[in-house]
Amino acid sequence: MDKLRMLGGTPLNGEVVIAGAKNAALPILCACLLTDQPVVLRNVPDLQDVRTMLKLLQEIGVTVNFPDPADPSHLVLSAAVIKSSEATYEMVKTMRASILVLGPLLSRMHNARVSLPGGCAIGARPVDQHIKGLKAMGASIHIKSGYIEAETNPTTDRLKGASILTDMITVTGTENLLMAATLASGTTILENAAREPEVGDLAELLVKMGAKISGIGSDRLVIEGIEKLHGAEHSVIPDRIEAGTFLCAVAAAGGEILVKHCRPETLDAVIAKLKEAGLQMEVGPDWIKASMQGRPKAVSFRTSEYPAFPTDMQAQLMAVNAVAGGSSTITETIFENRFMHVQELNRLGADIAIEGNTAIAQGVEKLSGAVVMATDLRASASLVIAGLAAQGETQVDRIYHLDRGYDRMEQKLTLLGAKIERIK
Ligand code: EPZ
Numbered sequence: 001m002d003k004l005r006m007l008g009g010t011p012l013n014g015e016v017v018i019a020g021a022k023n024a025a026l027p028i029l030c031a032c033l034l035t036d037q038p039v040v041l042r043n044v045p046d047l048q049d050v051r052t053m054l055k056l057l058q059e060i061g062v063t064v065n066f067p068d069p070a071d072p073s074h075l076v077l078s079a080a081v082i083k084s085s086e087a088t089y090e091m092v093k094t095m096r097a098s099i100l101v102l103g104p105l106l107s108r109m110h111n112a113r114v115s116l117p118g119g120c121a122i123g124a125r126p127v128d129q130h131i132k133g134l135k136a137m138g139a140s141i142h143i144k145s146g147y148i149e150a151e152t153n154p155t156t157d158r159l160k161g162a163s164i165l166t167d168m169i170t171v172t173g174t175e176n177l178l179m180a181a182t183l184a185s186g187t188t189i190l191e192n193a194a195r196e197p198e199v200g201d202l203a204e205l206l207v208k209m210g211a212k213i214s215g216i217g218s219d220r221l222v223i224e225g226i227e228k229l230h231g232a233e234h235s236v237i238p239d240r241i242e243a244g245t246f247l248c249a250v251a252a253a254g255g256e257i258l259v260k261h262c263r264p265e266t267l268d269a270v271i272a273k274l275k276e277a278g279l280q281m282e283v284g285p286d287w288i289k290a291s292m293q294g295r296p297k298a299v300s301f302r303t304s305e306y307p308a309f310p311t312d313m314q315a316q317l318m319a320v321n322a323v324a325g326g327s328s329t330i331t332e333t334i335f336e337n338r339f340m341h342v343q344e345l346n347r348l349g350a351d352i353a354i355e356g357n358t359a360i361a362q363g364v365e366k367l368s369g370a371v372v373m374a375t376d377l378r379a380s381a382s383l384v385i386a387g388l389a390a391q392g393e394t395q396v397d398r399i400y401h402l403d404r405g406y407d408r409m410e411q412k413l414t415l416l417g418a419k420i421e422r423i424k
Contacts, residue, residue, distance in 0.1 A: 003397050004410055006420035008369055008390040011255030014416045018243045018262045019045040019407045020073065020236035023312075024198035026097045027175040028205055028236060029053050032077035033104035034064060034182060035209055037231030039077045044236055046072040048404045052095045054288045059091070060084050060101065082109055086389060089115040089146060095404075096120060100172055100240065103180035106139055107159055111151040121376040126160045133177040136162040137184055144163055161186030161225055167304045169194050175202055175223070181371045184210040184225035194308040197266040208232035235364055238286075240348040241267040242406060245381045247271075247290050248316040249413070251279045252323055252389040256291035257416055269309040270317075273299050277320060298326035298363050303334055310371045315341045315382035322350035323389050324363035340351045341379035344372040348386050348394065369394040374401040386410065388418055395423075 028355060029050070032039040054064050054075075061083035065076045085105045090096040096117035096208035105112035119125055126271040127148075131141050134150060137159040141150045152159050161184050166173055174194040179202075181188035193199070195217060203216045209232045210226035231419040250257045251274055264271065264283045271281060271288075277296040282289040298321050303311040311334040321328045322345050332338045339359055342352045349368045369392035376379035380402035387394030396402075399422075402409055410420045 001397065003395050004399050004402070004420060005393065005395045005423055006384070006387045006418060007393055008253070008367070008388050010253070010417055010419055012250045012253050012257050012388070012413070012416040012418060013255045015258045016412050016416060017260045018044070018238045021045070021129050021201065021239035021241075022047055022049055022194070022405050023171070023197055024201040025050055025236050026053055027100050027172070027179070027198070027202045028234065029057060029077065029102050031179055031202060031205055031209070032057070033060070033079045033082070033101060033108055034179060035229040035231055036080045037078070039209070039231050040233040041077065042074050042235040043238070044075055045239065046407050048400070049095055049097065052091070053062045053097065056087055056091045056098055056101065060087075060105070061346050066210035074253055077247045085112045085356065087111045087114040091115070092117050096125060097172060099130060100176060102130060103134065103176035106150050106152060107180045107183040108132060110157050112148070112169070114148045116146050116148055121340055122338045125164060125342040127171050127173070128250060129168070129173040130176045133164045133166065133173065134159070134180060136164050137180060137188065138162070145165050159184035161188040161223070161356050163189040163191070165191040169219070171196050171199060174199050178203065178213070178221060179206070179221065181223035181225060182213070183227070183230060184204055186225055188223045190221040190223070191219070193219050194305065195219055197237060197240060197263070205232060205234040208234060236267070239263045241310065243267060243288070244313045245385070245406070247274055247279065247288065248320050249385045249388055250290050251277055251292050251296050252385050253293050253418070255417070256289070259288045259290065261286060262288060268307060270313055273301050273309060273317060278323060280282050296320050296324040298324040298328035298361065300328045300330065302331035305334070308315065311335060311338060312378055315378040316385055317343065317362060318342070318352070318359065318381040319385040321361040321363060322352065323367060324385055327360065327362045329358055329360050333357065335418070341382040342382055344375070344379070345386055347372050348390050350386070362376070366391050368392055371395045371397065374398045378404040381406065381409070385411070388413070388420070393403040
């Protein structure tokens with residue numbers, strides 16, 4: 001397994017270009033199942049999770065072409081022929097976002113067999129709301145030997161529009177039901193819908209494909225189902241979490257960086273907290289110039305659904321708090337076990353205690369390098385940030401977690417002057 005080894009203490013300086021958003025690309029790739037015509041995508045990030053999703057789609061029958069073999073961010077998907085409506089356990093267990101083929105397959109093929117995603121390091125992560133919504137749209141669904149077996153009403157053969165209120169705000173739940181509703185007969189109303197920008201980006205693509213959706217960006221989506229969708233071209237929005245991760249890196253390690261190709265308006269809560277921490281920022285239409293002189297100030301925060309502070313940035317800002325002046329409380333309200341990075345940060349000399357879903361961090365002057373282990377995607381990013389700020393050498397093991405959601409992180413950090421290398 002690959003490791004990252006770094007020598008901390010060097011401030012970051014230079015430019016970093018942000019890739020397309022992983023959590024927009026994954027549902028957007030599944031949307032191609034809704035039409036038999038080609039969908040052309042640009043700015044798709046070159047990530048392990050994207051490669052996993054493309055493999056799953058190819059097993060279902062989607063053809064994937066790269067017009068320019070040297071450019072993995074530009075691809076053409078065609079679901080003209082679907083040869084299987086199944087997503088096997090082998091596929092789904094490596095990436096729970098595979099559940100996103102359920103809605104499109106059911107809507108296009110009128111049946112689907114998708115393995116229940118197991119839990120993962122950060123929580124049980126059930127999909128009961130996905131199932132509840134599809135049942136409301138007339139699907140008959142049975143759970144058999146770990147698989148979701150779904151089919152539409154054999155007589156009408158199509159899902160029917162319904163009014164659905166999910167028990168909690170769910171990002172992929174909203175995305176699954178949104179995709180299913182585009183081809184249902186009648187109107188679907190999704191109340192309590194997720195407002196994450198990645199949901200909006202998926203909706204923008206679906207509208208380009210001919211879908212009739214209103215309320216995009218709000219917590220109430222209204223979809224008027226139609227018979228067929230056609231192909232479209234779309235460029236995936238920049239990854240707000242990757243951008244936020246680099247902002248936290250410079251806040252912890254010091255220096256001055258220019259973050260390019262990002263959408264600052266999707267980072268309001270993160271920018272506000274980092275400003276409070278003392279990060280100087282100048283914000284342009286698609287760039288953020290950030291500089292940190294001296295030590296960050298501790299900032300307390302709690303995660304919540306968009307537009308509030310994102311859970312996917314919790315571990316990264318905790319790494320900043322680990323070296324900040326003062327103490328801070330960090331409350332995680334979305335997942336039940338998203339503090340796996342705390343023990344590893346403490347191995348680097350941090351002073352963080354956990355009380356239920358709240359972590360209390362006493363900032364320390366200096367972390368000291370150590371061997372630490374990544375446990376999940378954003379925890380890995382947190383450990384890299386802490387390693388950049390620590391004195392001496394840090395080694396982060398199991399960075400396959402990092403590779404799921406970041407496109408060559410160590411190369412981008414090297415361009416910013418960090419002393420970091422990948423050990424195969
Ligand atoms: C999406 O996961 C993201 N993944 C996650 O990003 C992100 O952390 C999460 O949304 C929250 O923003 C993708 O978009 C591929 P949820 P998702 O359904 O959709 C509970 C990363 O780091 N829930 O919004 O799986 C659930 O247990 C990843 O890039 C149910 O109980 O999250 C959680 O507590 C990690 N039943 C809460 O709701 C359901 O049917 C929010 O989950 C669905 C969700």
